[in-house]
Amino acid sequence: MTRPQHFGWFLARGFGPQGWGYASLDWDYDWTRPEIYQEAARTLEQAGFDLVIIEDAPSLGSPETIDLRVRHAFGGPKHDPLLLAPYLFQATRHLGIVPTVNPAGLLPYTAARQFSTLQHLSGHRLGLNVVTDTGSARHFSDxxxxxxxxxxxxxxxxxxxxxxxxxxxxxxxxxxxxGTDVYADGSRLHAIRHRGEHFAFDGPLNALPFTDGEPAIVSPGGSGRGLGFAGANSDVQLALAPLDEASVRAYRAKIHQAAVDAGRRPADIKILFAIQPVITSSADEAERIVAASAHPDDAALQQIARKQSSDLETDLTSLDLDCPLDPAVFGAHVSQGSIRRLLGDRGPEAPLRAHLTALARAGRISDRTGFVGTAEEFADLIEELGEWGNDGVLLWGDFHPVTLHRTLDELVPVLRRRGILRREYAAGGLQENLRAF
Structure with a gap:
């Protein structure tokens, strides 16, 4: 029997210029206003998605690389997703909204009170994507x-x-x-006194307790310490791994062991693998897209270089495409994981062109070499993941309505006919929907 899966959307551009760099920009949505995000959130709720995770980067990066990040709007500007959340809650009734938050930027008491307020205002649909971005620390203190x-x-x-x-x-x-004119019993409030290595504050909190669970905690870390954090704290793990059976089972085993080590049950954390599919109307169309990607021209490679330059805070566009890419060009602040994703298994003698061409190359869902294919083929992949014990997937993209409809219009009916995608939500908010199956 087909197992239902949890579905989420990772808003990869964050609260930023939706549609920038694409023809869909001419729909004339204003990314600084709530309407485009509300329309997209309603679409995801109609589709039966559990949650949307809103990426964020509080910093524009190091002073030397700011222009790389803003020139094509890959790394900024971005507005605060926590302040967008109330508009999305107002537009929906069931969808979980998960803004990214940085522990360096919010003091615990302030954060606890703001998150509690949003949890009540939303009917217990708030989640928090906890990201430990060290590069932003200089904006919050010295x-x-x-x-x-x-x-x-x-x-x-x-x-x-x-x-x-x-x-x-x-x-x-x-x-x-x-009847007794008693609103609260002060003798049952605990006088919290926290004096830790990083924070000092007192309680109790001046906000109501929850009736349907605390905000769901989401985490994206893939390092040993990050997986340990997820096992101990998270309700949802945003997973990045090759989608073959051995890799999926090994990744899930590591998360589940981390949960057990922290005194939790494996079932306490849902693991959602991030995928960015290209849904086509036919297998022939998928073949044409894959074939075209095998030989990208220099303009296509430069576009990829611009995005990678933003992510890596290193100007790849100024380098010769046909010269070897020396890893020494990356500063100590650059994520080693991001560097590994760029270099792959190609040696240091490989030219930059080879690395960018590998990123440009697409593959077919049908033979599991990539994520280009029909809705039926994508549903086959989701069913296969379910057979390996998977909990669900996060689709990946911006929040422009064109992006959502291009991805979901044919996919949602197929997933629902197969019993993979929910038709109804549980009562009680995001935590109840995550526990429903």
Whole structure:
């Protein structure tokens, strides 16, 4: 029997210029206004998606590379997704909204109170994508920048502190009895006093306790420390891994072991693999797209170089396409994972053209070499992932309505006919929908 899967959308551009660089920009949506995001959120809810995760990067990067990030709007500008969330909650009734938050940028008491407010306003549909971006630290204080693992330690202290504040109202503290004129029992509020390595604050929290669960915690980290953080804290793990059976099962086993090591059950965390499919109307169209991608021209390679330059904060566009790419061009601040994704298994003697051509090359869903194919072929892949025990997938893209409809119009009916995609939501908010199957 086909297993239903959880579906989410990763808003990869964040609260930024939706449609920039594409012909769909001429639909004349204003990315700074809420309407385009509300329209997209309603579409995802109609499609039966569980949640949308809104990427964010508080920083424009190092002063030397700001122009690389803003020239083509790959790395900015971006507005604060936490402030977009209320508009999306107002436009929907069931969809979970998950803005990205940085523990360096919000003090625990302020964060706990703001998140609690949004959880109540939304009917318990808030999630938090906790990202330990060390590159943004200089915007929040002049404290020394933490290393990779140190940033996770701070995030863990931050989240533990927020949860202690959320739980500072014990069961029965909220009375709300009009007969006795007692709204709350102050003897059941805990006087939290936190003095940690990174934060100091007191409670209890001046906000109501939750009735349908705390905000869902999402995490994207793939390092050993990141997987440990997810196992101990997260309700959803944003997963990046090759989608073959061995890789999927191995990744899930690592997350589940991390959960067990933290005293949790494997079922407490949903693992959603991120995929950016290109849905075509026919197999012939898919073949044409794949064939065309095998021999990109220099203009196509330069477009890829511009995006990679933003992600890697290194100007690849100024380098000779036909010379070897020396890894020494990347500064110490650049993610090693991002560098590995660019270089792949090609040696240091490979020219930049080879690396960019590999990124340009598309593959077919039908033979599992890529993600170009028909809705039926994509549904086959999702069913296969389900047979390996998978919990669901995150589709990937901007929030322009053209992008969503190009991806979903043919796909949603196929997924629903096969019993993979939900038709109804559970009562009780995002946490209940994640636990529904």
């Amino acid at each position: 404290a020394p920048t933490l290393d990779h693992d140190g940033a996770y330690d701070r995030a863990e202290e931050w989240l533990d502190g927020i949860r202690s504040l959320w739980r500072s109202w014990e069961d029965g503290a909220l009375v709300a009895d009009t």
